[in-house]
Every structure is written in C-alpha cells, then in structure tokens.
Amino acid sequence: MNNKDISPGMVTLLATATGLIVASLYYAQTLVGPISASTGLSPAAAGLVVTLTQIGYTLGLLFIVPLGDLLENRRLIFTGLLFTSAMLVLAAVSSSAWMFLTAALGIGLGSVAAQVIVPFAAHLSQEATRGVTVGKVVSGLLLGIMLSRPAASLVADATSWHVVFAGAAVLVLIVAFVLRAKLPVRMPNHHIGYPKLMGSLWHLFRQTPVLRRRAAYHAGLFGSFSLFWTVTPLMLSGPQFHLSQTGIAIFALVGMAGAIASPIAGKLADQGHTLIATAAALALGVIGFALPLLVPGSREVALAVLVVASIVLDMGVAANLVLGQRAIFSLGAEVRSRLNGVYFALFFAGGAAGSALGGWVYATHGWHGALLAGMAFNGAALLYWVTEYLGHTSQHKAA
Numbered sequence: 001m002n003n004k005d006i007s008p009g010m011v012t013l014l015a016t017a018t019g020l021i022v023a024s025l026y027y028a029q030t031l032v033g034p035i036s037a038s039t040g041l042s043p044a045a046a047g048l049v050v051t052l053t054q055i056g057y058t059l060g061l062l063f064i065v066p067l068g069d070l071l072e073n074r075r076l077i078f079t080g081l082l083f084t085s086a087m088l089v090l091a092a093v094s095s096s097a098w099m100f101l102t103a104a105l106g107i108g109l110g111s112v113a114a115q116v117i118v119p120f121a122a123h124l125s126q127e128a129t130r131g132v133t134v135g136k137v138v139s140g141l142l143l144g145i146m147l148s149r150p151a152a153s154l155v156a157d158a159t160s161w162h163v164v165f166a167g168a169a170v171l172v173l174i175v176a177f178v179l180r181a182k183l184p185v186r187m188p189n190h191h192i193g194y195p196k197l198m199g200s201l202w203h204l205f206r207q208t209p210v211l212r213r214r215a216a217y218h219a220g221l222f223g224s225f226s227l228f229w230t231v232t233p234l235m236l237s238g239p240q241f242h243l244s245q246t247g248i249a250i251f252a253l254v255g256m257a258g259a260i261a262s263p264i265a266g267k268l269a270d271q272g273h274t275l276i277a278t279a280a281a282l283a284l285g286v287i288g289f290a291l292p293l294l295v296p297g298s299r300e301v302a303l304a305v306l307v308v309a310s311i312v313l314d315m316g317v318a319a320n321l322v323l324g325q326r327a328i329f330s331l332g333a334e335v336r337s338r339l340n341g342v343y344f345a346l347f348f349a350g351g352a353a354g355s356a357l358g359g360w361v362y363a364t365h366g367w368h369g370a371l372l373a374g375m376a377f378n379g380a381a382l383l384y385w386v387t388e389y390l391g392h393t394s395q396h397k398a399a
Contacts, residue, residue, distance in 0.1 A: 006124040006133055013182060014121045015140025017175045021081065021114040022141050023148035024088060024107050024168050025053055030153045030233070030245070031161045038161070041097040052101050054352055056108025061115060061345040062201070068116040068337025070197050073186040074179070077113045077120075081176035084110030088169035092162050103165075114141060115344055117179075119336035122329040123186060128270065131326040135266025138322050139259045146256035146314065149229075150249030157245060189334060201342055204335060211331075213388060214324035215343050217278060218317075219350025220381025221285045224374040225317045226351040227358035228288070231370045232306070234362060241303060254307055258314025265319035269326040275392060279385055281320035285378035288313030293371045316378075350377075 028035060028049050035041070035049055067076055087106030094100035118137055125133040155164050192200075205211060229252075236243040236251060243251065261281075268277040291309040292302070328339045354377060362370040 005126045005129055011133055011136050014117055015137045017179055018114040018117050018137055019140040019144030020171050020175050021111050023144040024084060024111050024172060025057060026145055026148035027152040027164050027168060028053060030149045031156055034156065034161050035100060039094055039097045039100045048101055049104060052104040053108040056105040057111060058345050058348055060109045060112030061341045064112050065115045065341030066197055066201065066338040068119060069188050069335060073116060073120050074183045077116050078176050078180045080110050080113030081172055085169045085173040088165050088172060092165035092169060115340055116337060118325065119329065119340050120186060122336060123333055130329060131266035131269035132263055134325050134329065135263040135322040138325065139262035142259045142262060142318050143256055146252065150252040153245050153249040201338055204338055205342055210327050211339055211343060214327050215346035216384055217282065217381045218320055218324050218347040220377045221317050221320050222347045223350035223354030224285055224377035225313060226354035227374045228313055230355045230358040231362040235367055241299065255310035255314050258311045259318050261315040261319040262322045265322040266326060269323050274323055274327060275389065278320060278323050281316045281323065282378055282382040282385055284312050284316030286375055286382060288316065289371045289375040293368060
C-alpha cells in the first residue's frame, strides 16, 4: 500500500488524459459517410473505417497493455501516445482508402495507452480509496467516448473531417508531453520475458474466476451500449424524429450525463457493496431498453423517453465498468495491466457483437426488434449475476 494517496490534481489529469486518448477511437463513427466518399471507399466496405480501429485496439489490449507489468509505465504511455498522434496525422492527410484504413488500425493500436493509465492510477492509490480513484478516471474515459461523436459531427459540419483528426493529433501530442512531465516513474517488479508474459494471459483467464465473471457482465452491458449507439442515430434521423446531425449530436451530449455513476459505483465498491451494485448496474441496462419499448407516445414524448433511456443505460455501463475494474485491481499489483488488458479485450468483443447485431436487427426487424435484442444482452448478464448471488448466499449460510 502507498503511504501517500494520489492527489486530486493527478486524478483529474489522468481522467482528462484517458478521455482525450479514447476519443480518438470514436471520431470516425459519425464520419463514416464523408470519410468513405473522400477516400473512395465503397459503401460495402465503409464499415472498415470503424472496424479496423476496434481491431487495432483489441490487438493493443492483448499485446501492448500487458507490457505495463514488464516495462516502465511512463515511457510506455509516452511512446504509445507519440505513435497515436502520428497515426492521427496520417488519418488527417489521407487521400486514399488504404492510407486511412492503415491509420485507423494504428490509432486503435496506440490508443491502448489509456489502459496503461487506468491501472497506473490504481497503483498510485491507497486500497481504501482505489475504487473512487478508478471511478473518477473511468468517468473521464467514458466522457471521452460520449463526447467524441458529437464533437466530431459538429467540427466536421463546420470545417471538414480532416480537421477533426488533425486537431486530435495535436491534443494527443500535448497529453503525451504533459504526462511525461507529471507522472512518476513506475518500474514493475517483473523480470520475465515477453513470451512468458503473453503466455500468462491464458493462465490468468483460466485461474481468475473474478476476471471471467466481470468480463461476462460487462460484455453484456457494453454489447447493448454499442447496439444502442449504432441504431439510435439511424432512428433519430429517420421519419419519426427527422433530427439533423446537429440534433443527434445534442442528443449524444445529453446522454453523457450517465457518466456521473462512475465515482458513485467506485465508492460503493470501496464500502464492500459490489454484489448489489452490480445488480443495480445490470438492471439499469435492462430498463434503458424497456423504457422506449413500453412507453409509447407522441414524437416529443418518445424523444424525451429516449433521452432518459440513454442516460439510464450510460449510467449502468459507467457503474459496471468501475465495479469490474475495482474487483480485478484488488487481485494484485503485479498482474494489473494484464488483467485490465484481458478484461477490456473480452468486453470489447461483446461491443463488436452488439454493433454488428444491432445494424442487422434494425434493418430486418425494425426499432422494436433492436430494443429487444439490446434488452437480451443485459438480461443474459443479469441472469448470470443471479448465479453469483446464489453462490454468495449459500456460502454465507454455510459460514
């Protein structure tokens, strides 16, 4: 345990840094149309703009983030951010599909520096406040995700999509040098080689029930979250709501209010209420899809309900992410980066499944079909939680 707890200023810095870094992953989501038109990417292949970024991020989670348990952390973060900035520049100047898609893969790969920062924040915290610290840093991360889409839309409408990526490159470069100046040196105790480090990932997955369970919970929630934000903009721009890109951007901005749940969840975890808080987070996910399904009304009422649903869903995702990270970070400082990498890689797979399924279900079964599919993701996670609750109850009775 640290003798001195992390300072509020350092928490704010790390939260801001993670938000600016992960935002780079999501700018392209609302800009697929203009990017495809500008680079000559066919409509059938337009999905690669987002998919390759996610593939790069997943690869980075599995092959780069674990290095946080082996290499000096500050240098690893700085190097990753320099690479990310360079890839954002490449995206900004791209004039062909292959150039942009290469940049997209690189942006995803380098942006995993954010997932070296989160366990770094846990390392700097005392045990008693670790959940609150992680919650605040993850709030910044989630705000970055939620703000990136409307910000990209608004900037691209006013200028062009090239400016979005050029501006992001400058922001990430500034973050890199600020973190190099402000972060302390952290050299892990491990002296094993990289092959053994990578080989330990499967062993950690098999031998860590908490990791498997928390990844399953969040794969369900993040899958529904990705589904929601894939199909809802289509619904909002459709014949029922007729919202413009600016209107959809404002809708996304309002939804980010759900990020307030992160520090609350962290505090509950620090107080030993993780089990019940997890149920609440998963239930919020179900409610987020049930509300627009069960509350019909006029255009204005339906839009208001959808806004509430987006906030409720985002609250569930924000809370559950913190609860999961708090749980796995309690397993030992020497494996934090690897556990975090595996955890994120697994639930990002759930997110990819949600995005892919959402688009197909919306096209074939409509809005209500998509809402039911989103509810099913969260419902399955909640049913799995019941098995943990029953096991916990039986252990308590036996004791």
